[in-house]
Amino acid sequence: MRRSQDQRKAETRQRLLQAAGELIAERGVAGASVDALADAADRTSGAIYAHFGDKEGLLVALLDEWKDATGDAVRAEYEATDDEGARFAALWRNFVSPPPNASDAWVLLEHELWLYACRNERARSRVAARYDDARRALAQTLHASDGTSAEEVAALFIALMIGLEMQRRLDPDAITDETALAGLRALAHLRQPAENV
Amino acid sequence: MRRSQDQRKAETRQRLLQAAGELIAERGVAGASVDALADAADRTSGAIYAHFGDKEGLLVALLDEWKDATGDAVRAEYEATDDEGARFAALWRNFVSPPPNASDAWVLLEHELWLYACRNERARSRVAARYDDARRALAQTLHASDGTSAEEVAALFIALMIGLEMQRRLDPDAITDETALAGLRALAHLRQPAENV
DNA sequence: TGATTTCCGTAACGATCCCTATATAAAGCT
DNA sequence: AGCTTTATATAGGGATCGTTACGGAAATCA
Numbered sequence: 520m521r522r523s524q525d526q527r528k529a530e531t532r533q534r535l536l537q538a539a540g541e542l543i544a545e546r547g548v549a550g551a552s553v554d555a556l557a558d559a560a561d562r563t564s565g566a567i568y569a570h571f572g573d574k575e576g577l578l579v580a581l582l583d584e585w586k587d588a589t590g591d592a593v594r595a596e597y598e599a600t601d602d603e604g605a606r607f608a609a610l611w612r613n614f615v616s617p618p619p620n621a622s623d624a625w626v627l628l629e630h631e632l633w634l635y636a637c638r639n640e641r642a643r644s645r646v647a648a649r650y651d652d653a654r655r656a657l658a659q660t661l662h663a664s665d666g667t668s669a670e671e672v673a674a675l676f677i678a679l680m681i682g683l684e685m686q687r688r689l690d691p692d693a694i695t696d697e698t699a700l701a702g703l704r705a706l707a708h709l710r711q712p713a714e715n716v
Numbered sequence: 717m718r719r720s721q722d723q724r725k726a727e728t729r730q731r732l733l734q735a736a737g738e739l740i741a742e743r744g745v746a747g748a749s750v751d752a753l754a755d756a757a758d759r760t761s762g763a764i765y766a767h768f769g770d771k772e773g774l775l776v777a778l779l780d781e782w783k784d785a786t787g788d789a790v791r792a793e794y795e796a797t798d799d800e801g802a803r804f805a806a807l808w809r810n811f812v813s814p815p816p817n818a819s820d821a822w823v824l825l826e827h828e829l830w831l832y833a834c835r836n837e838r839a840r841s842r843v844a845a846r847y848d849d850a851r852r853a854l855a856q857t858l859h860a861s862d863g864t865s866a867e868e869v870a871a872l873f874i875a876l877m878i879g880l881e882m883q884r885r886l887d888p889d890a891i892t893d894e895t896a897l898a899g900l901r902a903l904a905h906l907r908q909p910a911e912n913v
Numbered sequence: 914t915g916a917t918t919t920c921c922g923t924a925a926c927g928a929t930c931c932c933t934a935t936a937t938a939a940a941g942c943t
Numbered sequence: 944a945g946c947t948t949t950a951t952a953t954a955g956g957g958a959t960c961g962t963t964a965c966g967g968a969a970a971t972c973a
Contacts, residue, residue, distance in 0.1 A: 524940055524949060531951080547831065549746030552930060563952050564932085570950095574931070627834060634744065634827055637885060647886040654883075654890070674883060674891055675899040681882060682875025686851075688834060689844040693851070694871055701906050702872040709902035721919055721970055728921080749960060761962085762921050771961070 532570055534560040539581050544628035548578065548635050575641065582632060582645040586652060594660050607703040611696065614680045615687060626684055653677060661707070675706045729767055731757040736778050741825035745775065745832050772838065779829060779842040783849060791857050804900040808893065811877045812884060823881055850874060858904070872903045 538560035542551045553574050557564045571577040596609045614626075636646035657676060658669035679702050687694040735757035739748045750771050754761045768774040793806045811823075833843035854873060855866035876899050884891040 522940090527939090528950065547746065547835070549744065553932080554930085565951050565953075568932070627831070630827065630831055633882060633886070634824070634831065637824060638744070643886060647890075650883050650886060651890065671895050671898075674880070674895060675876065675902075678879025678883060678891075678899070679872065679876050681879040682877070683871070685830060685878060686847055686871060686875060689830070689840060689847060693844075693848065694875075698868050698871060701868075702875070702903055705872075705902045705906040706899055709898050719970090724970090725920065750962085751960085760922050762923075765962070766919095766921060 528570075531560075531562055531566055535562060535567060535570060535577065536581055536584055539577055540585075540625070540628055543578075543581075543631055544624035548631055575639070578632070578635060579641060579645060582636075582642060582649065586645065586649045594656070597660055603704075603707070604700065607700055607707070608696070610676075611680065611699050611703065615684055615699075626688075630685075650677070672706060672709070675709075676703060679703065679706060725767075728757075728759055728763055732759060732764060732767060732774065733778055733781055736774055737782075737822070737825055740775075740778075740828055741821035745828055772836070775829070775832060776838060776842060779833075779839060779846065783842065783846045791853070794857055800901070800904070801897065804897055804904070805893070807873075808877065808896050808900065812881055812896075823885075827882075847874075869903060869906070872906075873900060876900065876903060 535556070539551070539556050542556055542559045545551075546555075553564045553567055556577070557567050560566075567574070567577055571580055596613060597606055599609065600606055632642070633646055636642040654670050654673045654677060657673040661669050661672060661676075680699070683694050683699050683702070732753070736748070736753050739753055739756045742748075743752075750761045750764055753774070754764050757763075764771070764774055768777055793810060794803055796806065797803055829839070830843055833839040851867055851870045851874060855870040858866050858869060858873075877896070880891050880896050880899070
């Protein structure tokens with residue numbers, strides 16, 4: 520089969536990015552060598568350097584691609600119901616046990632890249648933008664039922680789910696679904712601080 | 717000055733552990749080489765291998781030492797006031813900008829070791845125990861004002877603070893103190909799910 | 914005080930790692 | 944069909960890493 524250069528290049532880039540996501544989630548940024556990353560994509564290190572310049576360039580590109588593909592899948596399942604409890608449950612379930620087709624360990628990759636961004640100028644702004652997008656997307660999905668700022672609630676939601684998943688990953692019994700849902704409900708209905716004024 | 721072997725050994729161990737905490741927070745587990753770790757403690761790699769066997773042994777020892785020294789400092793400042801708002805504010809402030817004497821980047825170290833534990837059998841149980849201790853200590857401090865499980869609220873508190881600090885570290889303007897405190901208040905007073913039954 | 918043990922410094926090895934320079938094969942062009 | 948360009952493979956260098964083997968000085972013991 521004949522394929523154009525552009526097709527070949529695009530496919531290689533795609534393979535490299537996907538393999539990077541999976542392997543880094545599994546082994547960490549430092550634990551995934553350039554050769555291993557290329558190998559996982561059925562290419563060689565030469566392809567990585569031709570596409571991204573260096574290892575950091577691959578990571579930055581990985582962040583850029585992820586930036587866009589965040590909120591869509593979440594929103595679909597979220598809006599399948601009208602009941603608030605079921606909605607929050609869907610949100611939480613999606614977070615702690617993502618659909619098996621998606622890379623199982625994307626939360627690990629998230630932490631890995633966050634940590635990388637904390638120490639790397641170039642990556643920091645990208646990860647920050649990614650979180651900003653996530654907040655906005657979730658805020659739009661929640662569409663501000665109360666007078667409180669939707670983006671504020673979104674930030675709290677994301678924070679709570681990340682923190683709970685961290686604890687649960689180490690000890691699955693430490694965090695029950697009921698606890699998580701109760702927390703989300705409480706945050707969703709936060710009132711102005713001065714209820715008693 | 718004459719010093720006994722035990723004193724010398726104990727001091728070396730102490731120096732190695734403290735230097736490890738600081739350097740790993742700064743560079744990450746993989747980024748802090750054994751020689752660099754020893755250097756930061758004014759020792760050489762030989763000392764590390766004599767004390768801990770290998771690099772992983774040093775990390776495990778670091779986790780064990782940390783396990784104990786968690787909740788005490790928090791509790792003191794927390795109980796300085798009776799007002800709930802001021803208490804939560806102290807908790808949050810302590811988390812996002814720890815006292816300058818303590819290693820500034822201990823939250824980074826926390827993430828670093830959590831990520832390490834996710835991929836390492838031997839470390840996982842220790843970090844899990846550490847989180848369990850943190851939950852219990854905070855639960856005891858909150859001393860269950862409502863009928864809800866104090867440990868449940870503690871888990872939610874920790875989760876929220878971790879997640880908010882992650883977002884704030886990338887973008888200090890993303891999370892205001894008011895948002896954080898509103899979230900803590902909401903979680904503190906979570907009622908049973910069925911308020912309407 | 915001489916012998917022994919303990920603690921840690923020193924030196925070096927093999928394995929990896931990131932990256933560069935160059936080769937190769939396919940596609941595009943005329 | 945030749946010539947050029949592009950995309951990736953190949954080979955290898957220089958640096959760094961974790962680890963081990965051994966040496967030497969101080970403390971302990973007799």
